[in-house]
Amino acid sequence: MSVLLIAEHNNKELRPFTLNASTAASQIDNDVHAVIIGHNCDEAAKALSELPLIKKVIQVEAAHYENFVAENFAPVIVKLAENYSHVISSANTFGKNLMPRIAAALDTSQISDIIKVIAPDTFLRPIYAGNAFATVKSKDTKKCVTIRPTSFDPCESSGGSAPIEKTDPGEEFVKTKFIKREEVKSDRPELGTARVVVSGGRGMQSGDNFKLISSLADKLNAAIGASRAAVDAGYISNDHQVGQTGKVVVPDLYIAVGISGAIQHLAGMKESKVIVAINKDGEAPIFSVADYGLEADLFEAVPQFLEELNKLNTIQK
Amino acid sequence: MKILVAVKRVIDYNVQIRVKEDNTGVVTDNVKMSTNPPDDNAIEEAVKIKEAGKATEVVAVSIGEEKAQETVRKALAVGADRGILVKTDGVIEPLAVSKLLQKIVEKEKPDLVFMGKQAIDDDCNQTGQMLSALLNWPQATFASKIEIKDGKLEVTREIDEGLETIEINVPAIVTCDLRLNEPRYASLPNIMKAKKKPIEQLNASDLGVDITPRIEQVKVEEPPKRKAGIKVSSVAELVQKLKNEAKVI
Numbered sequence: 001m002s003v004l005l006i007a008e009h010n011n012k013e014l015r016p017f018t019l020n021a022s023t024a025a026s027q028i029d030n031d032v033h034a035v036i037i038g039h040n041c042d043e044a045a046k047a048l049s050e051l052p053l054i055k056k057v058i059q060v061e062a063a064h065y066e067n068f069v070a071e072n073f074a075p076v077i078v079k080l081a082e083n084y085s086h087v088i089s090s091a092n093t094f095g096k097n098l099m100p101r102i103a104a105a106l107d108t109s110q111i112s113d114i115i116k117v118i119a120p121d122t123f124l125r126p127i128y129a130g131n132a133f134a135t136v137k138s139k140d141t142k143k144c145v146t147i148r149p150t151s152f153d154p155c156e157s158s159g160g161s162a163p164i165e166k167t168d169p170g171e172e173f174v175k176t177k178f179i180k181r182e183e184v185k186s187d188r189p190e191l192g193t194a195r196v197v198v199s200g201g202r203g204m205q206s207g208d209n210f211k212l213i214s215s216l217a218d219k220l221n222a223a224i225g226a227s228r229a230a231v232d233a234g235y236i237s238n239d240h241q242v243g244q245t246g247k248v249v250v251p252d253l254y255i256a257v258g259i260s261g262a263i264q265h266l267a268g269m270k271e272s273k274v275i276v277a278i279n280k281d282g283e284a285p286i287f288s289v290a291d292y293g294l295e296a297d298l299f300e301a302v303p304q305f306l307e308e309l310n311k312l313n314t315i316q317k
Numbered sequence: 318m319k320i321l322v323a324v325k326r327v328i329d330y331n332v333q334i335r336v337k338e339d340n341t342g343v344v345t346d347n348v349k350m351s352t353n354p355p356d357d358n359a360i361e362e363a364v365k366i367k368e369a370g371k372a373t374e375v376v377a378v379s380i381g382e383e384k385a386q387e388t389v390r391k392a393l394a395v396g397a398d399r400g401i402l403v404k405t406d407g408v409i410e411p412l413a414v415s416k417l418l419q420k421i422v423e424k425e426k427p428d429l430v431f432m433g434k435q436a437i438d439d440d441c442n443q444t445g446q447m448l449s450a451l452l453n454w455p456q457a458t459f460a461s462k463i464e465i466k467d468g469k470l471e472v473t474r475e476i477d478e479g480l481e482t483i484e485i486n487v488p489a490i491v492t493c494d495l496r497l498n499e500p501r502y503a504s505l506p507n508i509m510k511a512k513k514k515p516i517e518q519l520n521a522s523d524l525g526v527d528i529t530p531r532i533e534q535v536k537v538e539e540p541p542k543r544k545a546g547i548k549v550s551s552v553a554e555l556v557q558k559l560k561n562e563a564k565v566i
Contacts, residue, residue: 003491011403055329063423069483070445070446070456070458071449071455071456089452091442092477093458093459093474093475093477094476094477096442096446096458096459097444097446097456097458097459098446099446100411100442100443100444100445100446101446101447101449101450103412103443103447104412104415104447104448104450104451105450107412108412108531109410109411109412109413109530109531109532110412110441110443110447111532112440112441112443113440113442122535125345126540127438127440127537128328128343128437128438128440129336129440131334131343131540132336132343132537132538132539132540133537133538133539133540134534134535134536134537135534135536135537135538136532136534137530137532138536139531140531140532166358171434173455174488175454175455175485175489176455176456176483176484176485177483177484177485178483179482179483179484180482181476181478181479181480181481181482182479182480182481182482183478184478184479184480196565196566201321208465211366220566227338228495231496232495232496237479238461238475238479238480238496239477239478239479244437245355245434245435245442245494245495247477252565253559253565253566263330263333264330264437273565274559275546275566276347276555282548283346287546287548289543289546290546291546291563292547292549292555292559292563293548294546294548294549294551294555297543297549297551299550304552304553305552305555305556306554308552308556309556309566312566314559316470
């Protein structure tokens with residue numbers, strides 16, 4: 001049997017983690033089909049058909065699919081799942097919201113947030129904020145699996161030409177109504193996929209001081225991250241939170257500024273290739289995972305950092 | 318309006334997790350246990366709604382071993398009216414928990430069910446969504462703001478791209494984010510009072526639900542350790558290392 005991948009998109013384009021999820025799906029079985037549910041989403045469906053890993057695209061269109069309400073999506077996928085051994089999606093807020101609704105309807109015990117495919121029924125997943133790794137084997141006939149996008153490389157995005165098959169939509173779930181989405185627009189790289197991330201914590205002391213983080217991020221063409229403490233204090237919006245209950249990031253370079261390094265924060269960044277910590281408390285736990293630790297007052301160190309970078313003139317484009 | 322709040326007993330969020338030497342799990346003996354943090358937000362929100370006169374009763378339910386009674390008791394100490402403990406032994410997966418909760422919902426007939434968006438032990442993030450699927454109720458996951466408007470809830474959800482607002486009809490399930498509110502501490506008089514509040518005890522087996530695990534935990538291991546880094550003495554040294562040694566800038 002084959003694998004059904006749930007594509008994530010904005011009706012125009014595929015969301016980038018769909019490529020990572022495709023890679024994970026292909027490691028379970030070569031025969032990967034992808035379902036795209038949306039409204040006026042032909043462009044995104046075409047982009048999906050061009051992923052060389054995808055053998056077939058199933059497109060389901062209706063006005064009530066425009067805003068990705070899980071109550072509308074789940075029955076469509078449950079019906080399609082008859083023909084598949086696995087249903088796969090990313091373990092981001094899209095997949096986390098949707099997949100359990102599918103799994104329960106299929107009477108399947110879902111496996112969340114895998115970081116490795118060991119066998120088609122066996123996976124590796126972090127538990128306890130990444131402080132332990134569990135190898136788990138599903139005994140269900142149908143498997144519902146969400147994948148941690150940063151643990152799988154994105155697949156090729158062009159060269160494929162899978163057939164696109166359209167299927168009739170399901171009924172609308174009228175008890176849930178989408179009202180609005182407030183997306184934070186930014187010219188910076190996306191936090192989940194950025195090569196460099198500069199993050200600020202409670203040590204920033206105010207939202208205004210986050211300008212220091214922005215300047216450093218601009219200089220390094222980096223995304224901006226934050227600890228939960230900084231988001232809770234209102235210094236920056238929730239979409240920047242890195243950690244166990246926020247986003248998991250694996251950049252080449254992660255710079256933690258004024259972040260003490262609670263285990264819940266480390267859960268979201270400790271797989272980064274190179275970690276820099278700037279903190280005036282030499283005992284802060286962040287130093288235990290940092291490749292380069294600088295014990296200093298961030299309000300002096302960050303401006304100096306900017307100066308040194310200017311001297312180097314190594315602005316990454 | 319009646320609100321059912323599900324709470325889970327987990328290893329305290331401050332405890333440094335240790336993996337058992339035989340790789341069968343993590344050490345839980347003599348380890349501090351607490352309420353799963355976002356479940357505290359769920360209780361707090363339910364109690365606030367009751368205090369605002371918009372709910373008549375808050376019932377706390379936990380599923381787990383005998384000691385999970387402490388978790389229910391804590392919910393009672395911060396304002397829940399009564400408790401239910403569904404006793405189980407061993408590993409219980411979110412699918413089984415949601416089936417047990419379904420039975421409790423059928424019995425209690427709440428208008429709302431609140432719980433944390435994820436448990437910090439297994440990090441599954443499944444139970445609320447599964448319960449709403451089983452009941453065919455609306456779900457509002459990762460809630461950071463809840464407003465009650467004549468028989469409906471307007472919920473702000475934290476999503477990867479920012480914030481999303483949805484309107485759901487009651488009855489419904491809400492899974493709570495840590496930013497939903499600031500959970501209160503239980504005062505001593507309220508802890509004393511909570512000892513007199515009733516906790517109904519049930520056995521999972523009495524509810525007619527098959528809770529046999531479907532997932533075999535093959536082994537649990539320590540994650541690979543990061544090798545120790547160095548401290549640099551100046552920003553200039555840091556930048557030089559990043560450029561010439563790590564080659565990341």
